[in-house]
Amino acid sequence: MTRPFEPPSVEEVTNLLRAVIDPELGSDVVDLGMASCRSVSADGFVVIDVKLTIGGCPLRAQIKKDIETRVATHPGVRGVKIEWGEMTSDERSATMAKARWNARERAPETEVAATTRVIAVSSGKGGVGKSSVTVNLAAAIAAQGYTVGVLDADIWGFSVPRMLGIDQRLEAERDEESGRPKILPNTRTVGKGLLKVVSTGFLVDDEGTALMWRGLMLTKALEQFLRDVSWGEMDYLLIDMPPGTGDVQMGLARLLPRTDMVIVTTPAVSAQKVAIRAADMARRSFLRIAGVIENMSTFVCEHGSQYPLFGVGGGQALADEIGAPLLGQIPIEPTVAAGGDAGEPVSLAGSGPAADAFRAIADQIVRETVPPVQMAGCSARQEVGETPVTISPRG
Ligand SMILES: Nc1ncnc2c1ncn2[C@@H]1O[C@H](COP(=O)(O)OP(=O)(O)OP(=O)(O)O)[C@@H](O)[C@H]1O
Ligand SMILES: [Mg+2]
Structure with missing residues (x-):
């Protein structure tokens, strides 16, 4: 007995995306403004926009794999397409500022690090x-x-x-x-x-x-x-x-x-x-x-x-x-x-x-x-003059 096919809502996909953590910035990709769900078709095809801080970001492969593992396992998802983009320098500054703010100011909900x-x-x-x-x-x-x-x-x-x-x-x-x-x-x-x-x-x-x-x-x-x-x-x-x-x-x-x-x-x-x-x-x-x-x-x-x-x-x-x-x-x-x-x-x-x-x-x-979060650093971020963010263990 199989149930009628039901694609996820954009909200559901967004929630799944929240589990994708940028290991270097220590926050999830939705919060950082790096990923968003553009659309879900009636037949279960999901389009996700991902903007990397820099085009050649070495984390690209990991982010892709993470997004696919999370989103594609929803029974209502038949395919996931990632539309890659690169942040403008303003967007990049906003993301880094958000990450820094998160690391310093946000009271963590739990003592479990974002990378766990x-x-x-x-x-x-x-x-x-x-x-x-x-x-x-x-x-x-x-x-x-x-x-x-x-x-x-x-x-x-x-x-x-x-x-x-x-x-x-x-x-x-x-x-x-x-x-x-x-x-x-x-x-x-x-x-x-x-x-x-x-x-x-x-x-x-x-x-x-x-x-x-x-x-x-x-x-x-x-x-x-x-x-x-x-x-x-x-x-x-x-x-x-x-x-x-x-x-x-x-x-x-x-x-x-x-x-x-x-x-x-x-x-x-x-x-x-x-x-x-x-x-x-x-x-x-x-x-x-x-x-x-x-x-x-x-x-x-x-x-x-x-x-x-x-x-x-x-x-x-x-x-x-x-x-x-x-x-x-x-x-x-x-x-x-x-x-x-x-x-x-x-x-x-x-x-x-x-x-x-x-x-x-x-x-x-x-x-x-559920592969572990790998801590591969995105050295490219430092090259563009951004101060790296230290992740507090309480993430
Ligand atoms: N594959 C197995 N082969 C043999 N015995 C098993 C197996 N799996 C579990 N058991 C035994 O069955 C009993 C119940 O297992 P367990 O306590 O892990 O279940 P549980 O779902 O956590 O139970 P509860 O709902 O009470 O918390 C235990 O005595 C355990 O040793
Ligand atoms: Mg038990």
């Missing part, structure tokens, strides 16, 4: 493996040498601390600029990479105590974690979303509109209706859906026999329905649960189909689906 890619792991219903997927992908991406934040947004039902084998209390320090206390995330080194982890599990003694927090508004908690944690530099921030996400997702869309959603589902085709609701919710708040991950897929025993315990085809069906790519299938395997219990994500040192599947999805994310 944000991926929220969500699902329609509980128990499908959001937390397992979050920690395994975070670990596998960190193993490639990246700094990866993990925000456990499952305030009452946190499981990230156990799954990553971290249990220290969080410490705070006073922020020199604002004088306000900032929470320091717990860290764990993974090869050349680093995990930075925050969870309510680091604030309370046990999951029972966490239940007493039921009165606490979920969105407030998320907001605090995004604003009051000293996240520092990160290539990625992965967010483990709570089940049944409505409010939290809306809060996230407001605070970090550039967030990419990954939807986890099981292979049972009948379970897709619930997952579709999660996807719809994301779309309504203009969050891009980067892809679908099918978890608890066919178990293959050591003799090679296949056991599709939870059915077959659900991930692909969901991906087709919502027009997002299927990023991979993770078989059901005792090593996943055991790794979670032991605090050693199977994607790190584990072997077998599940470990391989996690690593392959991490690769695909880094390579293609």
Whole structure:
């Protein structure tokens, strides 16, 4: 069953463009006046105007790729055409002034730098493996040498601390600029990479105590974690979303509109209706859906026999329905649960189909689906006599 074709509005495309960050100027290309959506045709062809600060800007290829990855994945987009232009010297001065102003004056909405890619792991219903997927992908991406934040947004039902084998209390320090206390995330080194982890599990003694927090508004908690944690530099921030996400997702869309959603589902085709609701919710708040991950897929025993315990085809069906790519299938395997219990994500040192599947999805994310923001400097800007802008880590 496929839905009727519906191209995005100009507003939707503009929102997707806001996730494209000029790495050197540290702001998004819409805000900087570099990109705008010119038109969307009824049959889904999008024309985007991009004005580079200087014609031969070395960031051109990256900006192009970023725009295409963001915009073309909307199911209502059949093609993206970029009309390139070059800024006049007045426009260039305005852009540089805006970037400088942003860097100095604008109170950042969150402590998450503009250059950090944000991926929220969500699902329609509980128990499908959001937390397992979050920690395994975070670990596998960190193993490639990246700094990866993990925000456990499952305030009452946190499981990230156990799954990553971290249990220290969080410490705070006073922020020199604002004088306000900032929470320091717990860290764990993974090869050349680093995990930075925050969870309510680091604030309370046990999951029972966490239940007493039921009165606490979920969105407030998320907001605090995004604003009051000293996240520092990160290539990625992965967010483990709570089940049944409505409010939290809306809060996230407001605070970090550039967030990419990954939807986890099981292979049972009948379970897709619930997952579709999660996807719809994301779309309504203009969050891009980067892809679908099918978890608890066919178990293959050591003799090679296949056991599709939870059915077959659900991930692909969901991906087709919502027009997002299927990023991979993770078989059901005792090593996943055991790794979670032991605090050693199977994607790190584990072997077998599940470990391989996690690593392959991490690769695909880094390579293609949500590539890290590269800090290639545009030296041409300095040649034209513009003062380079220093990006504050709070972007
Ligand atoms: N591929 C898998 N193979 C085997 N066990 C798995 C797999 N994925 C997850 N599990 C196990 O299933 C249980 C539920 O997984 P997990 O906690 O990651 O789901 P969740 O969606 O985060 O749940 P909740 O909605 O409660 O937060 C855990 O015990 C986990 O170890
Ligand atoms: Mg969970």
